[in-house]
Amino acid sequence: MIEEQNTGPVAVITGASSGIGAATARALAAHGYRLALLARRVDRLEQLAAELGPTAVAIAADVTDRSALVAAADRVHRKFDGADLLVNNAGVMLLGPFSSAQRDEARRMVEVNLLGAMTATEVFLDQLRDGGGDLVNISSVAGRTARAGNAAYAATKWGMNGWSEALRQELQPDIRVTLIEPGAVATELTDHITDLAAKQGAERLYAQLAITADDVAEVIAFAVTRPRRMTVNEILLRPTSQPG
Numbered sequence: 225m226i227e228e229q230n231t232g233p234v235a236v237i238t239g240a241s242s243g244i245g246a247a248t249a250r251a252l253a254a255h256g257y258r259l260a261l262l263a264r265r266v267d268r269l270e271q272l273a274a275e276l277g278p279t280a281v282a283i284a285a286d287v288t289d290r291s292a293l294v295a296a297a298d299r300v301h302r303k304f305d306g307a308d309l310l311v312n313n314a315g316v317m318l319l320g321p322f323s324s325a326q327r328d329e330a331r332r333m334v335e336v337n338l339l340g341a342m343t344a345t346e347v348f349l350d351q352l353r354d355g356g357g358d359l360v361n362i363s364s365v366a367g368r369t370a371r372a373g374n375a376a377y378a379a380t381k382w383g384m385n386g387w388s389e390a391l392r393q394e395l396q397p398d399i400r401v402t403l404i405e406p407g408a409v410a411t412e413l414t415d416h417i418t419d420l421a422a423k424q425g426a427e428r429l430y431a432q433l434a435i436t437a438d439d440v441a442e443v444i445a446f447a448v449t450r451p452r453r454m455t456v457n458e459i460l461l462r463p464t465s466q467p468g
């Protein structure tokens with residue numbers, strides 16, 4: 225039995241517990257979407273779900289754990305009868321020089337940012353296909369540029385860009401594919417950097433020019449609410465004063 229009988233489209237957002245994911249949940253709710261909020265910090269998700277009302281559900285899911293994503297897809301199916309939109313947003317940016325000391329963090333970025341998105345997508349694919357859906361992949365300016373100190377992070381985002389372009393050709397017209405490439409956005413992303421010099425450098429840049437998570441969320445909501453005859457395939461957005 226379907227638990228939720230409202231009629232708005234259903235969005236699944238990974239990494240919905242903070243930053244761009246949480247802002248996107250609010251922006252999509254304002255457009256009438258029902259929401260499945262996924263992340264590891266379930267207390268944060270429950271707070272957000274309570275704010276958004278009964279058409280939002282909090283689901284604890286680590287994107288590196290396929291069985292947790294399969295359980296989440298089952299929960300979405302039971303509650304909403306399926307998903308219309310998947311936003312692959314969960315990510316970590318553990319900047320620092322490429323070295324053996326960083327190997328665990330490099331691996332974690334690949335597992336969360338790239339493999340996590342791939343796993344969530346294959347798990348929700350049938351639900352998205354059923355009736356025509358949308359896939360939004362949150363990449364980065366770092367999916368088009370690269371610099372010393374962000375090698376592994378950039379690799380995950382370049383990977384996401386290539387993967388998204390192949391999916392665009394493979395999945396459209398059934399599932400529209402949209403790639404979002406933000407520049408610096410004020411969120412918790414830099415909090416987790418362990419390399420001190422990299423952390424201070426990122427924090428200095430972000431303090432000068434970062435845009436807000438709401439700025440990005442509005443762009444995502446715009447892209448997915450276009451008529452189905454068209455697809456916004458790629459958007460690069462940066463703070464106006466961000467050089468690269």
Ligand code: NDP
Nearest residue numbers: 239241242243244264265286287314315364409411412413
């Ligand atoms: P935040 O740190 O605020 O959000 C990251 C989100 O990812 C959190 O909700 C976190 O939830 C979730 N997450 C991390 N690891 C996992 C995991 N293993 N399983 C499930 N969820 C996970 O940063 P942002 O909002 O900035 O980041 C969102 C996305 O935007 C990322 O992909 C990032 O690369 C991208 N981006 C950000 C930019 C920026 O400047 N902020 C610029 C360009 C792209 P929890 O810890 O509860 O699991």
